[in-house]
Every structure is written in C-alpha cells, then in structure tokens.
Amino acid sequence: MEARPRVIYLPDTMNDWPWPRAMNPHYEAVKAEVDASFRDFKALSAKSQEAFDKCDSGSTYNAFESACELINVFIIVDEYTDVENAAVTEAMVGIVIDALHHPHKIRPEGECILGEIVRQFWARTIQTASMSSQRHFLDSYTAYLRAVVVEALDRDEAHCRSIDDYIKLRRDTVAAKPAIAIHEMGMDLPDEVFYHPAIAALAECIAELMLIDNDMISYNREQARDENHNLITIVMLELGLDRSGAMAWAARYHTEVEKRFMDGLAKVPSWGPSIDVLVKEYLDGIATWARGNHSWSYETQRYLGTRGPEIQRTRLVTLLPKVNCKAASAAAKVNVADLSIMDNTAHCEQPSGSSGPA
Incomplete structure (x- = not known):
C-alpha cells in the first residue's frame, strides 16, 4: 500500500492586510509588449523560456512599462545567478552594475546578455523617471546585486545563517x-524624505513581508532542491521546529511586521501639503506592492505550478520529492576572463507540478 503523500499547510498571511488585490487596466497590453521585446534577446533556452513565460511577470499595480520590465529583469538575473558560484555571480553582477551606470554605452561583443538586457531597460526608464527616483533605484538595486553575490558565496560554502543574519x-x-523604488519614478521625493528613518522603516517592513511570503510559498520547490536560502529552512534548523512549526513561526512574524508597518504609518512626519501628498501616494503604493507580491506568488506558475489558485484556497501543498540539480557548468559555460555566456540552460530537473524556472 502506498504511503500517503506528506502535506504542508500554508498559512494565509495577508488575510487582514488592508490593501486589496487590484489589476491595472493596462496590464494585458503592457505585458504583451514587454514580454515580446524581452523574448527578442533569446537569453534563455527554449525550455527555460517556456518556464519563464509561466512566471506572468507583468506588474499588478503600476502603469509604468518599466515596472513590468523590471520584474523580467529580476527574474532573468535570478535565473542566471542562481546556478552559479560566487566568482561567476560577481562577474555577472559587475556587468549589470556597469550597464546601469553606462546605459548609452555599447556592450562588449560576447559579453553575458544580462548587460544588454539591463542597459536597454535602464536607458528606457531614465527617459521618464525623476532624477531622485533614479538615484534611489540605483542605490537599492546595487545593494540587491551585492547581496546576490553574498548569497552565492553562502551557497558555495553550504553556509546556513542565523535567523537574524538571514533576514x-x-x-x-x-x-x-528596488521594486518599490520603481513606484516613485513618476514623483520627485527629496532624499531627506525618502531616507528619513520613519519612511525607511516602513520600506523595511514591506521588504520583510515580501520575503516572508516569498519564502513560505517557494519553500516546497526549494526544499526539493536542498536550497538553504529560505526562511522556513533557517527557522527549522535554528529553532528545531518541523515544517508546520516553522510555517506557524513565519506567519506570526508576518503579523508582527504588519503591526509594525501600521504603527509606523501613524508616526510619519509632515513635510508640508505638497510633499505629504507624494508621501501618501508612495506609502500606499509600497503597501499595495506587498499585496501584489503575495497575489503574484500564487497566480504565477513559478512556485506552485498550475495549482497556485487551488492551493491559495485549500492552503495545502503536497511535499515534492528531492530532485538532483544539474551542475551549472555542465549546461552553461561562463568564461569569467572574457565574461561571456553562450546559453544558460542550467536547471534542476523539474518534478511533476513544478514548472517555474530555477
């Protein structure tokens, strides 16, 4: 007699979040245009492109075409770096940072395609983005890229961080x-407002809500591939909890962060009527982004395959069996000396029901 499959209960973390799911009326048209232009890069193998398309990467809250493009950029950078060691990841990150700072410079022939993808995205975005928002985006996106290199180093060394260090x-x-920085591209928030401790603390809350939701929803896929960069895995190891206990811990922490955000809203100072209107729009936008991230995680096929909407209703996820990841170098050869890449097809063998890219 076959053993019953193990099931994970996925708590509903956003049930009481005041900002509802909303779909931008221009979503379908913008998504089609952005996806078509991205496909022209031929940055992925046919199999990878098919998986990428299932990510449904259009933005759910913003009319800016750059928001849709940025999600594609996030996913493709993740797709390339997730399978690489720290040295190769750092080389790729260097290319991306250079492209951001030189958006009108022709990229070297044979360079990793990430450089041209990011260059074109940023060259288009800066045509309409305010100067302050450009600075804020570059700061936050560079911090993200540097953190991706640290993640790769952790992966190389099979290093598991403490809960605090991991968060x-x-x-x-x-x-x-950098995702929420896109939301301010149509406004001019002064640095003293954007970096004010009260505003920065609220942005930190949104980042934490997003990481908790992302790690809970993606945990099944990541545990199948023995990946350690996941809050549930970290909590299980540090606190000695089982999966259910770690999920419950993460849900409680999510509730604490929600309260911290709501309390923080009440402490936002005034900078005068003209700036306060922008601050309210910005804070509403980043709060909506937290909802959009949660909804997208269930509606995309990146984490839960085609069963996302069903799992969102039932809260039950069947535990995937362990799978063997192919060595990145066997499928995607990256020459760090000349920083070139031929074709990135390095993926884990996808188990049934897991159709997102690695």
Whole structure:
C-alpha cells in the first residue's frame, strides 16, 4: 500500500492586510509588449523560456512599462545567478552594475546578455523617471546585486545563517526595495524624505513581508532542491521546529511586521501639503506592492505550478520529492576572463507540478 503523500499547510498571511488585490487596466497590453521585446534577446533556452513565460511577470499595480520590465529583469538575473558560484555571480553582477551606470554605452561583443538586457531597460526608464527616483533605484538595486553575490558565496560554502543574519541579507535579495523604488519614478521625493528613518522603516517592513511570503510559498520547490536560502529552512534548523512549526513561526512574524508597518504609518512626519501628498501616494503604493507580491506568488506558475489558485484556497501543498540539480557548468559555460555566456540552460530537473524556472 502506498504511503500517503506528506502535506504542508500554508498559512494565509495577508488575510487582514488592508490593501486589496487590484489589476491595472493596462496590464494585458503592457505585458504583451514587454514580454515580446524581452523574448527578442533569446537569453534563455527554449525550455527555460517556456518556464519563464509561466512566471506572468507583468506588474499588478503600476502603469509604468518599466515596472513590468523590471520584474523580467529580476527574474532573468535570478535565473542566471542562481546556478552559479560566487566568482561567476560577481562577474555577472559587475556587468549589470556597469550597464546601469553606462546605459548609452555599447556592450562588449560576447559579453553575458544580462548587460544588454539591463542597459536597454535602464536607458528606457531614465527617459521618464525623476532624477531622485533614479538615484534611489540605483542605490537599492546595487545593494540587491551585492547581496546576490553574498548569497552565492553562502551557497558555495553550504553556509546556513542565523535567523537574524538571514533576514538582514534577505531584505536585499528579495529585491523589494528596488521594486518599490520603481513606484516613485513618476514623483520627485527629496532624499531627506525618502531616507528619513520613519519612511525607511516602513520600506523595511514591506521588504520583510515580501520575503516572508516569498519564502513560505517557494519553500516546497526549494526544499526539493536542498536550497538553504529560505526562511522556513533557517527557522527549522535554528529553532528545531518541523515544517508546520516553522510555517506557524513565519506567519506570526508576518503579523508582527504588519503591526509594525501600521504603527509606523501613524508616526510619519509632515513635510508640508505638497510633499505629504507624494508621501501618501508612495506609502500606499509600497503597501499595495506587498499585496501584489503575495497575489503574484500564487497566480504565477513559478512556485506552485498550475495549482497556485487551488492551493491559495485549500492552503495545502503536497511535499515534492528531492530532485538532483544539474551542475551549472555542465549546461552553461561562463568564461569569467572574457565574461561571456553562450546559453544558460542550467536547471534542476523539474518534478511533476513544478514548472517555474530555477
């Protein structure tokens, strides 16, 4: 007689979040245009492109075309770096940072395609983005990229961080801050407002809500591949909890962060009527982004395959069996000397029901 499959209960973390799910009316048109232009890069193998398409990467809250493009950029950078060691990841990150700072410079022939993808995204975005928002994005996206290198080093060394150290790093690797920076591209928030401790603390809360939700929802896929960069895994190891206990711990922590955000809203100072209107729009936007991230995680096929909506209703996830990841170098050869990449097809063998990219 076959043993019953093990099942994970996925708590509903956003049930009481005041900002509802909303779909931008321009979503379908913008998504189609952005996805078509991205496909022209031929940055992925046919199999990888198919998996990438299932990520449904259009933004759910913003009319900016750059928001949709940025999600594609996040996913493709993750797709390339997730399978690489720290040295190769650092080389790729260097290319991306250079492209951001030189958006009108022709990229070297044979360079990793990430450089051209990011260059084109940023060259288009800066045509309409305010100067302050450009500075804020570059700061936060660079912090994200540097954190991705640290994550790769942890992966090389099979290093498992403490809960506190992990959350500190994950606030950056979840890419929440550059994502929400896109929301201010149509406004001019002064640095003294954007970096004010009260505003920065609220942005930290959104980053934590997003990392908790992302790690809970992606845990099944990641445990199948023995990946350690996940809050549930970290909590299980440090606190000696089983999966259910770690999920419950994460849900409680999510509730604490929600309260911290709501309390923080009441402590936001005034900078005068004209700035206060922008601050309210910005804070509403980042709060909506937390909801959008949660909804996208269930509606995309990146983490839960085609069963996302069903799992969101039932809260039950069947535990995936362990799978063997192919060595990145066997499928995607990256020459760090000339920083070139031919074709990235390095993926884990996808178990049934797991259709997202690595």
